[in-house]
Amino acid sequence: MVPIIKVENLSKVFGKKPQVALELLDEGKSKDEILEQTGNTVGVNRATFDVEEGEIFVIMGLSGSGKSTLVRLLNRLIEPTEGSVYINEQNLAKMDKKELRQIRREKMSMVFQKFALFPFRTVLENAEYGLEIQGIDKEQRKEKAEKALELVGLGGYINQLPAQLSGGMQQRVGLARALANDPEVLLMDEAFSALDPLIRKEMQDELLDLQDRMKKTIIFITHDLDEALRIGDRIALMKDGSIVQIGSPEDILVNPANEYVEKFVEDVDRSKVLTAENIMKRPETINIEKHGPRVALERMKEEGLSSMYVVDRQRKLHGYVTADDASAAVKKDTKDLNEILRTDVPTVTPTTTMTEIFNIIYNSPVPVAVVDDGTLKGIIVRGAVIAALAGSEVNTEDVG
Amino acid sequence: MLDKLPKLEVAQPVRDLTDWIKEKFEFIFNPIKDDFGPFLEKLSEEWLAAIPAWLFILIVAVLAFFVSGKKFGFAIFSVLGLVFIYNQGQWVELMFTFVLVIAASFLAIIIGIPIGILMSKSKVIQSILTPVLDFMQTMPAFVYLIPTAAFFAIGMPPGVFAALIFAAPPTIRLTNLGIRQVSKELVEASEAFGSTGLQKLIKVELPMAKSTIMAGINQTVMLSLSMVVVASMIGAPGLGREVIRALQRADVGAGFVAGLGIVILAIIIDRFTQYMNKGKA
Numbered sequence: 001m002v003p004i005i006k007v008e009n010l011s012k013v014f015g016k017k018p019q020v021a022l023e024l025l026d027e028g029k030s031k032d033e034i035l036e037q038t039g040n041t042v043g044v045n046r047a048t049f050d051v052e053e054g055e056i057f058v059i060m061g062l063s064g065s066g067k068s069t070l071v072r073l074l075n076r077l078i079e080p081t082e083g084s085v086y087i088n089e090q091n092l093a094k095m096d097k098k099e100l101r102q103i104r105r106e107k108m109s110m111v112f113q114k115f116a117l118f119p120f121r122t123v124l125e126n127a128e129y130g131l132e133i134q135g136i137d138k139e140q141r142k143e144k145a146e147k148a149l150e151l152v153g154l155g156g157y158i159n160q161l162p163a164q165l166s167g168g169m170q171q172r173v174g175l176a177r178a179l180a181n182d183p184e185v186l187l188m189d190e191a192f193s194a195l196d197p198l199i200r201k202e203m204q205d206e207l208l209d210l211q212d213r214m215k216k217t218i219i220f221i222t223h224d225l226d227e228a229l230r231i232g233d234r235i236a237l238m239k240d241g242s243i244v245q246i247g248s249p250e251d252i253l254v255n256p257a258n259e260y261v262e263k264f265v266e267d268v269d270r271s272k273v274l275t276a277e278n279i280m281k282r283p284e285t286i287n288i289e290k291h292g293p294r295v296a297l298e299r300m301k302e303e304g305l306s307s308m309y310v311v312d313r314q315r316k317l318h319g320y321v322t323a324d325d326a327s328a329a330v331k332k333d334t335k336d337l338n339e340i341l342r343t344d345v346p347t348v349t350p351t352t353t354m355t356e357i358f359n360i361i362y363n364s365p366v367p368v369a370v371v372d373d374g375t376l377k378g379i380i381v382r383g384a385v386i387a388a389l390a391g392s393e394v395n396t397e398d399v400g
Numbered sequence: 401m402l403d404k405l406p407k408l409e410v411a412q413p414v415r416d417l418t419d420w421i422k423e424k425f426e427f428i429f430n431p432i433k434d435d436f437g438p439f440l441e442k443l444s445e446e447w448l449a450a451i452p453a454w455l456f457i458l459i460v461a462v463l464a465f466f467v468s469g470k471k472f473g474f475a476i477f478s479v480l481g482l483v484f485i486y487n488q489g490q491w492v493e494l495m496f497t498f499v500l501v502i503a504a505s506f507l508a509i510i511i512g513i514p515i516g517i518l519m520s521k522s523k524v525i526q527s528i529l530t531p532v533l534d535f536m537q538t539m540p541a542f543v544y545l546i547p548t549a550a551f552f553a554i555g556m557p558p559g560v561f562a563a564l565i566f567a568a569p570p571t572i573r574l575t576n577l578g579i580r581q582v583s584k585e586l587v588e589a590s591e592a593f594g595s596t597g598l599q600k601l602i603k604v605e606l607p608m609a610k611s612t613i614m615a616g617i618n619q620t621v622m623l624s625l626s627m628v629v630v631a632s633m634i635g636a637p638g639l640g641r642e643v644i645r646a647l648q649r650a651d652v653g654a655g656f657v658a659g660l661g662i663v664i665l666a667i668i669i670d671r672f673t674q675y676m677n678k679g680k681a
């Protein structure tokens with residue numbers, strides 16, 4: 001497959017003598033040494049990577065590591081000192097102004113850390129901006145912008161001014177503005193960093209959801225490893241302008257390329273932080289007051305499960321049934337679920353930590369039930385625990 | 401010792417330059433002198449002064465009421481002030497001054513904003529114009545009267561042009577400043593979506609800079625009022641000329657009345673431009 005974005009040897013030096021700085025880089029001088037010697041700042045140092053169509057490519061690094069510079073080199077808001085960027089095999093550096101504008105209008109949109117909404121324009125007019133400058137007629141751009149706003153859940157706010165909205169909602173407008181053009185690539189520079197943690201998580205989920213539906217290619221900048229692990233298909237780690245490691249979230253956690261990455265990863269002892277609540281899923285259940293073995297078997301077949309939890313109308317947990325037992329019961333024409341009900345249920349409470357869950361689930365043939373006051377809140381499958389330890393797939397959907 | 405230094409010739413070259421300009425650009429100066437001047441006089445004396453004073457005052461009051469956000473204070477002040485000026489027999493003078501201020505400010509603004517935009521777009525232009533603007537503003541106002549009087553003889557045109565030169569700098573400066581102050585992220589956003597330079601200017605920079613530019617316009621209008629008064633020294637008609645006449649006759653009373661008229665006009669114009677800025681922000 002041809003990568004949608006191909007970056008080769010891309011460098012940016014800020015200052016008066018960029019070429020001298022590049023030579024010093026060749027000699028193996030560090031960013032600090034070069035700054036001291038020449039007064040030039042190395043923004044990005046020889047970055048090389050590909051981004052595949054439809055993936056979320058996260059660029060992570062500490063403040064000043066060159067993330068913003070790198071992402072702005074991708075749409076040439078910053079002119080590179082050296083190296084090239086190819087979009088669908090077209091060389092960005094070779095484009096004249098008009099071609100470059102065309103790329104920015106049609107191929108990629110950007111979402112900004114501080115939202116960068118136009119304060120004198122309404123939400124709708126903000127979302128229309130990209131279409132407006134392309135000269136698309138009023139009706140059509142309104143329709144497209146409204147659709148983009150619906151998509152981010154702001155359909156009811158189109159006539160408000162940005163200042164009237166909360167931070168999270170403002171960034172949704174930023175996202176809608178970027179989506180309205182229907183670009184192939186979204187560039188997001190710390191798009192969620194200015195939001196408070198809860199809203200931030202919500203936005204991450206929504207982004208993943210959008211990505212599922214729309215299959216955009218997303219380049220997402222963050223300085224937060226948790227965020228990177230949660231949403232990245234692949235993660236590139238930057239330090240002092242260089243990319244020090246590129247890999248899947250698992251790669252980064254399991255095989256940190258160097259000390260720098262390791263230090264980054266060390267802080268994230270996820271097993272201590274996450275609890276059952278964070279990783280549980282909505283359970284498929286059968287109702288003991290209504291259903292018999294036949295329904296149970298049918299449901300399990302439908303869902304592709306080998307066992308299922310049994311509850312009553314109040315969602316009190318009674319136990320579980322297995323597909324094998326149900327199948328046997330159907331053959332024997334048994335009507336009562338109680339006859340095949342098993343009660344050796346592995347249970348935890350919503351606040352049980354990951355470490356404990358890991359010990360329980362290790363020996364259990366069925367998913368662990370998360371029970372609060374006798375009521376079934378959710379289930380945890382073994383995969384979720386492993387995934388959560390690796391940093392992805394943390395569940396926030398309401399499992400009530 | 402110092403006396404041995406020969407006198408540097410400065411006055412003569414400036415004189416020559418003025419003559420040269422006057423000769424070379426006669427084709428511009430003459431029509432302004434012969435057509436624009438009489439037009440302004442006609443506008444003040446025959447047309448504006450022909451509107452019944454009560455109607456004029458009523459229109460100003462209604463505008464004042466709406467522009468101040470439907471409050472009565474400003475409207476009442478305008479009515480009282482204008483009635484006072486009428487009562488003192490200064491109505492026609494008021495019209496002259498009014499037309500001069502509007503003409504000078506209007507020209508200063510339509511010339512000043514584009515220059516301010518150019519300045520904001522180019523470091524070179526900015527570094528050339530900044531000292532020029534400083535110079536223009538520190539020169540004593542009436543110095544401008546001399547060359548403009550040379551070009552346009554006496555009457556309203558030299559008043560308008562002296563005021564134009566004296567009053568344009570704030571609009572230029574604050575247009576430049578307003579555009580340069582637009583946050584980097586907003587400029588980036590506009591560029592990232594593929595705006596042309598002109599689209600960026602019209603759709604983002606100017607709207608963002610609007611209230612700063614309006615503050616510059618307010619200053620420009622006030623400065624042109626002060627200059628129009630000074631321009632009475634070279635025969636520009638209006639309230640200023642009444643002050644000068646009073647000065648020549650050492651008539652403190654008449655001078656006070658005309659001066660008060662200028663203050664009233666200044667307050668009304670100042671409030672109008674300020675409210676217009678606030679109202680739309």
Ligand SMILES: Nc1ncnc2c1ncn2[C@@H]1O[C@H](COP(=O)(O)OP(=O)(O)OP(=O)(O)O)[C@@H](O)[C@H]1O
Pocket residue numbers: 014015041042043061062063064065066067068069070223
């Ligand atoms: N316009 C500029 N002129 C000079 N130096 C710059 C410029 N922009 C960025 N730099 C320098 O380049 C380096 C990388 O900056 P960049 O903004 O890309 O970092 P970042 O990773 O985005 O940091 P943050 O997390 O703080 O946003 C920094 O050392 C910065 O000081």
Ligand SMILES: [Mg+2]
Pocket residue numbers: 067068069189190
């Ligand atoms: Mg940054």
